[in-house]
Amino acid sequence: MNKSIADRIEQYIKVLIARSTERQIEIQRAELAETFSCVPSQVTYVLRTRFTEKDGYYKESRRGGRGYVRITELQQEYGGLLGSNKLIQFIDQLSTEKLLNERETAMIKHIIINAGNDLPLEYKIRVNEGIAAALRQFLEIH
Amino acid sequence: MNKSIADRIEQYIKVLIARSTERQIEIQRAELAETFSCVPSQVTYVLRTRFTEKDGYYKESRRGGRGYVRITELQQEYGGLLGSNKLIQFIDQLSTEKLLNERETAMIKHIIINAGNDLPLEYKIRVNEGIAAALRQFLEIH
DNA sequence: CCTTCTTTGACCTTATTTGACCTTTAATAA
DNA sequence: TTATTAAAGGTCAAATAAGGTCAAAGAAGG
Structure with missing residues (x-):
């Protein structure tokens, strides 16, 4: 417009x-x-x-x-911070810190790996960042 | 009138x-x-x-x-899940069926609502569909 | 009457535009 | 070489331009 x-x-x-x-x-x-x-x-x-x-x-x-x-x-791996494996690492860390139990960890990982699989890279990254941010926020509240 | x-x-x-x-x-x-x-x-x-x-x-x-x-x-002819609220309904159903506990339900909902918030609509739909599919699959396995 | 839908307005939050003033650096003059 | 000056870019706050929220008042319909 x-x-x-x-x-x-x-x-x-x-x-x-x-x-x-x-x-x-x-x-x-x-x-x-x-x-x-x-x-x-x-x-x-x-x-x-x-x-x-x-x-x-x-x-x-x-x-x-x-x-x-x-x-x-920037090439998105550097700028966007979070490719899927970075995000997986982040989830594992939460698991280590006992903020997520085993089942939760597996579930979230499963979702990360499968959701938005076929999106263009830049959107995938945004989704991953969104998931990370949402998860952080959730854990702060609960 | x-x-x-x-x-x-x-x-x-x-x-x-x-x-x-x-x-x-x-x-x-x-x-x-x-x-x-x-x-x-x-x-x-x-x-x-x-x-x-x-x-x-x-x-x-x-x-x-x-x-x-x-x-x-929105084009309504999507067979699957459209917007976030359809997906939320789906999650609630899983909760009712005791496939997700309370914390899991809240967590997944929080992620759905917040992740990929600013994506163009068609990608948002694809992400939501991906999340639903991944969740179904996870629950089948576990 | 009672409920629900509509209309209105006061106040809030966010985004953009503008300009005055500040800091850094290259070019030049002494 | 050193001091000065001109040429950039940086910061910040005010003015302006939207849209959002919420609750109260009014209207329509049972």
Whole structure:
């Protein structure tokens, strides 16, 4: 629909990354702001809210003359924290800590291994992260 | 039968959806309220009472600048499990049948409700179906 | 009457946009 | 080489722009 400036900048950056060979780009904050007729801090805002480490991006920058912001899209194993085996490890840890009994551990593992098996990788990772977060929260409450 | 504002808003939204290509529309709550000369929360009321998941609709929204409410009409011809609430019902049934104890029931429900929350609908459905299948299988084995 | 559905409004939370001011670094002048 | 200046990017808070919640008041229908 009618996207906000932030949305459009996000899109733009993602296209640039997609086109890049190394999943990495360098932008000039001021120049990008100029392109979208907004203030530079708007770009910072977009980077802060949509290119976080949790989203799978890594950022570096340098100030001064020839300054830049370098954005790298991480391969999901690193950025997303949790591939299935990382999550399995996490479950095992909970088991060791007696926060889950044997049956619960087996059940959760079974679900992790089988649910969302055929999803594209990035969604699978999000599901796994969701499961981990939900489980943590549940154990906090109960 | 003098239709209420709520009825008219409902009709209006349904026409918009029918006209859309993707069975999905985005509205601005305030704008729609303006159109019908009512308060914005009236729109919320209509969405809450007539566009529930049980009615076959899926809703997403965002606040702030360029906020929106996105309404998707679900395709009902899925043989299996549709939304989270169908799955929740399934879990409750397992609980009634004593296949899951109280803690297990709560845990699984918590995971279902929270995991994959922000996925696009079609993936959410697939995750839910995966969870149900995995759970069935686990209970067969154990 | 009593219940349920609708309408309204006050107040809350979240997201975006903007701008003033700060810090770091490269380039340049002395 | 050192000091200065200009050129970046960073931070933060205020202003603005949405949507959400909830409860009270009103209306419709048994």
